[in-house]
Amino acid sequence: MKELPITKAFMLIEPGPVTLVTTAIGRKKNIMTISWTLVMDFTPKLGFVTGSWNHSFHALMLTKECVIAIPSVDMAETAVGIGTCSGADTDKFRKFGLTPTKAKVVKAPLIAECIANIECRLIDYVKKHDLFVLEGVRAWIDPDSHTRRTLHAVGDGTFVADGRKMNLRALMAEKIPPGA
């Protein structure tokens, strides 16, 4: 993976793909599937909703770190599998044949097979809404990411892959942040 300028990392989340969020307590790594994500600013400040019913919740609260990884369409069954078993009794990296890679700043691992990874620090937790607010600090992307497509969850067990791309930069030049 090559480094992606952190000012571009919001562009990984804004389109709304399914994400895989990794955490680590010591050598015990875990992954959860999250599609309830949010861009909150260009820093990037990113958010997602999860609660204490999720095994990763405690690791997030304890370590205040995670990695948000973006799986590709061919990883759809893996993303669903990760979302339907628990880190309480499963080593998800082993079960799903994923490769944890050392991150630069956080202790949570990158997922080598994903299209991209964002190292994040927890900067706030809005308990009333189960909302984790994170700052992206480093980002990494597959140099061949343009050949891969992300996956969007509909919520009823169906998913939509990315389709055709459209370039409307000329129409919204003044709204594009300098780093994008």
Next chain:
Amino acid sequence: MKELPITKAFMLIEPGPVTLVTTAIGRKKNIMTISWTLVMDFTPKLGFVTGSWNHSFHALMLTKECVIAIPSVDMAETAVGIGTCSGADTDKFRKFGLTPTKAKVVKAPLIAECIANIECRLIDYVKKHDLFVLEGVRAWIDPDSHTRRTLHAVGDGTFVADGRKMNLRALMAEKIPPGA
């Protein structure tokens, strides 16, 4: 538009499409383009980030109501146009040839040309993060919605249309909420 059970409305936002958010103060209607959205629960509780730099901010704070409308791919230039002018000096319904339709519960209008519309009530505003938290109360969908595709913003002026659909319901049956 036919009514969509409100328990299915989160499925309009979870995939992460570009949205158009309408507000109304008396007869003065406005629209803003928002792609920083979030599903927060199945009620549905929905969120989006915007701030006081946005003309619609004041209408939202005052009326505590809005409609989240989902435009289709063929409305991409309209969505960008709405996002690059201000309701302070523009009647956006007129400028973009959109038809405001009476909603059932809220005073903000539906957008007849969109794929779907969710009538929402503001239930919280997390000032620290410019986060509006809404409860979806009624939802409406084009009976031909299955023939139309939504649009995802990348954030740099490019967009991605929906592509192929995948059905993984059998793999995640236990995670699908009863209403979906």
